Amino acid sequence: MPSAELIAIGTELLLGHLVDTNSQFVAQALNGVGIDVYATHGAGDNVERLARLMNDVCARADMAICTGGLGPTVDDVTREAVARVADAPLELHEASLHAMEARFKAMGRTPTENNRVQAMIPRGAHVLENPNGTAPGFVVRRADGKVIACMPGVPREMRAMLHERLIPWLATTFGVRQTTVSRSLHTIGWGESSLDATIRDLFESQRNPSIAMLAHFGWAVDIKLTARAADRHTAAEMLDELEARIRRRVKHGIYGVDEQTLAWAIGAAFEARGLTLAVAESCTGGTISADLVAVPGISKIYRGGVTAYADQIKTAELAVSARTLQMHGAVSEETAREMAEGVRRRFNASVGLSTTGVAGPDGGTPEKPVGLVWLALAAPKRTLAQRLQLPGNRADVIRRASTAGLALLWRMIEEET
C-alpha cells in the first residue's frame, strides 16, 4: 500500500492564527483510495526548513502532499522548496499564465507582476489546473520515484483540485483504486444518546461496514457508515444493506443522505406535494431564508420572506396587530402566530413559517431571557407554535432557532404523510 505524509504550509499555522483543516480533508481522501497516511506536518514559510522537511518525508514515505504557500507574495516559498528538493528549476508555464489572465479578465481585472509568479512551475511537473482560483497546483516525480504534490491552501480551491486532478493522477501512478466508501444519514429530532440506544447493537456487532455518530447543533445527528471493499460497487452494496437495517429501527427523522441538507429535503417534499412556502423572520434575521435559497431550484416552492426586524415592519408588512404587540410583546406565541399567518397570506403561500426571539447578548428580561424563541407554522388547516429556550451566544441562538424552524417544517411533512 503506497504511503504519504502531508505538509500544510504557512507561518500563520505556527503562530496559531489558523486551524489546519486541509490535512483532515486530504487524509480522508487518500485513505479512501487506499493510500496510507503516516504523518501530517505543519511548516512555516521558510524555504530551507521546508526543503529539509520535504526531503525527510521522501525518505520515509512514497509521497509528500503539500497544501499552501502558492500565493503571489514573497512569503510564498513552496514552489522554490520543491524546485530545490526535486532538482527542477522553476519555469513559466504558459498555459497556466493564460488561464490566469483569462480569469482576471472575466472579473474585469489585470494580473499584477506578482501574479505571474504563480504560473512558475518546476520543470517537468504535471500541472493541476485550478478552476476555482489563480494558482495552479502541480506534482513532480523525483529521479528516485518519490512524488511531491502541491496544492493551494484555500480549502475551496484545494478540495476541487484534490478530487478532480490529484487523486486520479495518484490512482493511476500508484495503481491504487477506491476501497473505502462512506455515507452519512442525517437525522433531526433524536439526539445522540437516544439514537445510540436505538442502534447500538448494530455498531457493536460489526467492524465493516462501521457506524459512527456525529452530533451537530440542535438535535441534528449524522449516522456515518463506512465500508471497505475491493471496489466501489461492493462497498455501496454493503452500505445499502446496513442503511436498510438502520431505517427499520429509525423510523422517523432521517431526512437526507450525504450532501442533502434539511432545506433540500423540505424543498423536495414540498415540491412532491405541490406546496409553497414563505417565511417571516425576526430573531433569525434571514438565516432560514438563506438556508432555503442555498438549495438549487428552490424557486419552485419558495416564494420569499420578510425579515421583520423593527416592530413597525411586523405590523406594516405582516399584518401583526398593534394590539398583539402591545399586549404580548414582539417575542410571544401570539406574535409568532400572526407573523406566520401574515406571511402565508401576504405571499400567497401554502405554508408560512415564523421566528421571533431574544438572540442576545442584550434585551433579555426575567420573563423573556436571552435564548427564548417562539416559532410558528401556519398551514392550510391549522397554525402551530413552539417555544424554545436555547443555550449559547447570539450566533448559537440564531443557528439553533433556524435549524429548529426547518425541523418544524420537516415534522409537519412526516406527520402528514
Add this chain to the structure above:
Amino acid sequence: MPSAELIAIGTELLLGHLVDTNSQFVAQALNGVGIDVYATHGAGDNVERLARLMNDVCARADMAICTGGLGPTVDDVTREAVARVADAPLELHEASLHAMEARFKAMGRTPTENNRVQAMIPRGAHVLENPNGTAPGFVVRRADGKVIACMPGVPREMRAMLHERLIPWLATTFGVRQTTVSRSLHTIGWGESSLDATIRDLFESQRNPSIAMLAHFGWAVDIKLTARAADRHTAAEMLDELEARIRRRVKHGIYGVDEQTLAWAIGAAFEARGLTLAVAESCTGGTISADLVAVPGISKIYRGGVTAYADQIKTAELAVSARTLQMHGAVSEETAREMAEGVRRRFNASVGLSTTGVAGPDGGTPEKPVGLVWLALAAPKRTLAQRLQLPGNRADVIRRASTAGLALLWRMIEEET
C-alpha cells in the same frame, strides 16, 4: 529564544476522522510567551514511529509538546513512547491514582483496571494535574536538557492544563516571558496582489513587527500584524505605529480591526450618521440580512428586509413594475434599482440595498450567464447600480454577491465622509 515542535497524536487524525484544533491553540499560547514554534506534526498510535518522531523533534528544537494518546486503551501509546526516548520507565504515580479514584467516586463510578494505566508516569517526570478529566499530563526533561511535555487530546482538558500548569512551568524553566500580540486589519475592495504591491516594502524591511496577508472571498483581505516585545503594552505600541504607517498608504477599504466584521462596521457607521437600512434580496436570499442580524444591537439601524424570490413578490412587496420585469427581466439593472428604491420607501429607511442575479447552477442564458449579479443602492439623493460577473458554484456566487453588497454600502460611507 527557545523553540518547540508540536505533536498531535491519534490514528484518527491520519484517517481524517478529526480536525486537529489543539495545535493551533498550543501554538498561539507558546508564541504568546516567546517560545518559537518550528513545526507541527500529526502522528498515529504507533509506538516505534512516535518515539522516532519525538527523537527527531528533540534533535531540532528545545521541546516537544504533545497532545493525545493518554487514554486508557491499548491504542494509547504516548506514555510508552516518552518512556523510551527519555529513558525513564513508567511508574505508578500514587497522587494521580488517588485523584482519579476521587473523581470517579464523585460521579458514582469506580475506575476500571484500564484507568490505572493513566496514572503511570515516566520516572522523574513533573506531573500536570488535570482538573477536568481522568488523565494527568506530565513533562520530562531528558539528560540532554530537551523537554517532552504530554497533555490529553480532549481540547477542554488540554486547554486548562496548558494555561494553568504547563505554560508556567515552561516560563520558569526556560526563563521566557516575552509576549506576542497580533492585530488584523480587515480590508475590502483591494485584492491580495494590489494590496501587496502597495505595502510590500513595509513587509520586506522588517521582521518585528511582521506583516502577513490573508485573502478571503470576494476581494476581502486581512493584513495581519504581529509584534513581539517584553510586555503587551510595548507590543501594542509597536502595532499602533505600524498600523498608522499602513493606513497612510491604504487610504480606503480598511473597515475594521480584529473581531469587527463588515456588517458591524456598516452598523457603526450608519448609527454614527443617524441612518437606517433595509434590504431587498433575490439571489442572495437573506444572506445579507443574516450577516447584519449577526451583529449585536443592529436593530438601531436595521429595519428589516424582503427576500423577493418569486417575481410576483418583487411586484407586490417592492413595487417593481410589471413592465420593468417584462422588458428587462428580473436580473437587470432596472429591476435592481426598483427593488432598492422600493424597499427603501416601503420600510421607511434612509438607504435601500438590493441584489438580483443568476446564482446557478441552472437558469443561465448567453445574455445572462450564471454568476451575473446586479446590485443597487438607493440613498436619499441618488440610486447607484453595480454589475458583477462572479465565479464559482451557487454557494460561492451567493457569498460573493452578499459581500459585494455590503462592500457597496461601505464604499458609499467612505465616499460621503
